[in-house]
Amino acid sequence: MTTALRASRLEKTHRRGGEQVHALRGVGIEVEAGRLVALIGRSGSGKTTLLNCLLGWERPDRGEVEVPGVRDPAAAPWTTVAVVPQRFGLLDELGLADNVALAARLAGLPRPREAAVEALGELRLAHLADRLPGEVSLGEQQRTALARALVVRPAFLVADEPTGQLDEELTGHVLTRLRVACAAGTGVLVASHDPAVVAAADRVVRLEDGRLVD
Numbered sequence: 647m648t649t650a651l652r653a654s655r656l657e658k659t660h661r662r663g664g665e666q667v668h669a670l671r672g673v674g675i676e677v678e679a680g681r682l683v684a685l686i687g688r689s690g691s692g693k694t695t696l697l698n699c700l701l702g703w704e705r706p707d708r709g710e711v712e713v714p715g716v717r718d719p720a721a722a723p724w725t726t727v728a729v730v731p732q733r734f735g736l737l738d739e740l741g742l743a744d745n746v747a748l749a750a751r752l753a754g755l756p757r758p759r760e761a762a763v764e765a766l767g768e769l770r771l772a773h774l775a776d777r778l779p780g781e782v783s784l785g786e787q788q789r790t791a792l793a794r795a796l797v798v799r800p801a802f803l804v805a806d807e808p809t810g811q812l813d814e815e816l817t818g819h820v821l822t823r824l825r826v827a828c829a830a831g832t833g834v835l836v837a838s839h840d841p842a843v844v845a846a847a848d849r850v851v852r853l854e855d856g857r858l859v860d
């Protein structure tokens with residue numbers, strides 16, 4: 647099976663004043679194309695640090711991240727590695743469709759605005775296309791961030807708690823949408839505390855005190 651992303655021997659120590667926090671202590675993880683992998687672990691176990699290292703948002707002290715076909719994963723284009731950040735990262739002054747269309751445009755998709763409205767529709771947000779992020783609920787903002795990630799059909803998708811703001815029905819809908827992305831070949835890594843995400847995953851990996859346990 648093709649690999650969407652592979653990381654090995656990742657180590658990361660955060661320094662807080664004189665204190666050192668060993669957030670990652672030799673983590674290896676592989677996400678195959680077309681698979682949904684759930685990353686679980688208690689608060690503070692290192693999940694966000696791991697995702698940040700995979701995305702190149704933080705530099706690990708040691709270890710490697712490989713995305714097949716990409717020389718520097720930290721500089722990978724949107725079409726290769728997409729993300730739903732914990733705090734969504736939407737641009738406040740752009741409407742929801744324009745937020746999604748920006749990603750489509752950067753990825754070079756034809757008719758980015760139409761692609762954006764379609765991606766929003768797949769997450770039941772088409773009626774909010776022209777609202778600003780500040781004019782919709784947190785759950786709607788979260789699904790917009792997911793639409794922005796999926797519109798480019800990425801090879802690899804990282805999502806940090808993507809159902810954190812959603813009720814049971816919308817969680818089910820989002821998971822179905824993620825499974826559709828997997829069926830189209832995307833490898834998905836979801837950090838989550840949500841039992842519904844864990845149940846929908848092909849594989850579950852758990853971080854405990856900076857180490858991965860299966």
Ligand SMILES: Nc1ncnc2c1ncn2[C@@H]1O[C@H](COP(=O)(O)OP(=O)(O)OP(=O)(O)O)[C@@H](O)[C@H]1O
Pocket residue numbers: 660661662667668669687688689690691692693694695696
């Ligand atoms: N920038 C930072 N500076 C110092 N310490 C940090 C920093 N970022 C994270 N940490 C510490 O590293 C450890 C792992 O944090 P991380 O955010 O990766 O955990 P998490 O599993 O994502 O938690 P949560 O589920 O609450 O989001 C924690 O002890 C945290 O306090």
